[in-house]
Amino acid sequence: MIRIHLLEGKAFVWNYTDARQIREKHRIVGTLVGALARKPRQNVRMGLPLQLLPEEARLLVERGVATLLKNPACQPHGDDTGQGPSTLEDVATYQKGLEENYREQLRLAAEQRKALLDTLAERIAQGQAKKRQQKGEDGDPPSKPADLESTFAFPRESMMVQLPTERTQPGPEEEINCRVPSQDWPYAGQQGHELRYRVFQNLWQRGYYVTSGSKFGGDFLVYPGDPMRFHAHYIALCVPKDEPLSLCDIISAGRLGTNVKKTVLLCSVEQDGTAVYSSLQWSGMQ
The missing domain is CATH 3.40.1170.20 (tRNA intron endonuclease, N-terminal domain)
Structure with a gap:
C-alpha cells in the first residue's frame, strides 16, 4: 500500500x-x-x-x-539523560558507521588523487626540470612522496552523508x-475540486498522463505519454457547464494555446458525471 x-x-x-x-x-x-x-x-x-x-x-x-x-503533532523531546539504553546504542552505532564511512571515502579519494598524479607524473617532472634549469640548479629531482595518505587532506565537511527520506520506525x-x-x-465536497477530479479521472482513464497546468494558465496539462518523452498536446481548463464564459477569456485561451503549440480543452461535467470537452484552436486571419 x-x-x-x-x-x-x-x-x-x-x-x-x-x-x-x-x-x-x-x-x-x-x-x-x-x-x-x-x-x-x-x-x-x-x-x-x-x-x-x-x-x-x-x-x-x-x-x-x-x-x-x-x-x-510532534511532542517536545526530553533531555538526553532520559534516553533508554536502546536509543543510546543506536546513536553509538550511527556514529561508528559515520566514522567508517569517512575512512572509506578518505581512502578512495586518496587513491583517485594518486591515480591522477600518476597520469600527470611525466608532465610534472618536465615542469620541475624546467624550473631548476631557469634557477641554475643541478642535481636529481626531489623524490616522490612515499605515503600519499599521510599528506592528503580530506575535510570532513566534504564527506558524502546519506540523508534518509523516511523514518525507519514510523511513529x-x-x-x-x-x-x-x-x-x-x-477538498472533499468543494465544487471546484469535484469538477477538476472528474475531468482528471476521465482523462487518466483514456490513457493520458495528466499533470498540473499552472505554468500555462490551465488546470491540467495532458500528455499522450510519459512527460519525459512527450510534449503536452492539450491545456485543460475546467469550467462549470452552466457558468458563462466571456469572449475575452475564450480569445485569451485560444491565443495562449496557439503560442505554445497546444490545443485548449474547455472541460465540463454533466449532471450524470460524464465529462464533456470543447477544443479551441486559434486559426488567425485568412
Whole structure:
C-alpha cells in the first residue's frame, strides 16, 4: 500500500519505491519538491518528497492502492539523560558507521588523487626540470612522496552523508478519509475540486498522463505519454457547464494555446458525471 502523508492540506510521498511505482504502474507524475543534498540551492533537478495534486492523491486512494496518513503533532523531546539504553546504542552505532564511512571515502579519494598524479607524473617532472634549469640548479629531482595518505587532506565537511527520506520506525499515524472534509483534507465536497477530479479521472482513464497546468494558465496539462518523452498536446481548463464564459477569456485561451503549440480543452461535467470537452484552436486571419 502506497503511503501518502498529508501536511497542511498537501500530499507528499517520501518513499522512493512508492514514488517510482506511482509513475511507472499508475501513470501519476506528481512533482519532486525536495532539495538535493549536494546542491541545495539549485532548483532544476529536485528530489524527494514527491508532491501530488489533490486529484492525483484521491485517484490513487479511490483505486485502493494508496492511503492518506497524518502524523500527530510532534511532542517536545526530553533531555538526553532520559534516553533508554536502546536509543543510546543506536546513536553509538550511527556514529561508528559515520566514522567508517569517512575512512572509506578518505581512502578512495586518496587513491583517485594518486591515480591522477600518476597520469600527470611525466608532465610534472618536465615542469620541475624546467624550473631548476631557469634557477641554475643541478642535481636529481626531489623524490616522490612515499605515503600519499599521510599528506592528503580530506575535510570532513566534504564527506558524502546519506540523508534518509523516511523514518525507519514510523511513529503513530492517523488515516484520513478523503470523502470527509477536514483540516488536513479540505477538498472533499468543494465544487471546484469535484469538477477538476472528474475531468482528471476521465482523462487518466483514456490513457493520458495528466499533470498540473499552472505554468500555462490551465488546470491540467495532458500528455499522450510519459512527460519525459512527450510534449503536452492539450491545456485543460475546467469550467462549470452552466457558468458563462466571456469572449475575452475564450480569445485569451485560444491565443495562449496557439503560442505554445497546444490545443485548449474547455472541460465540463454533466449532471450524470460524464465529462464533456470543447477544443479551441486559434486559426488567425485568412
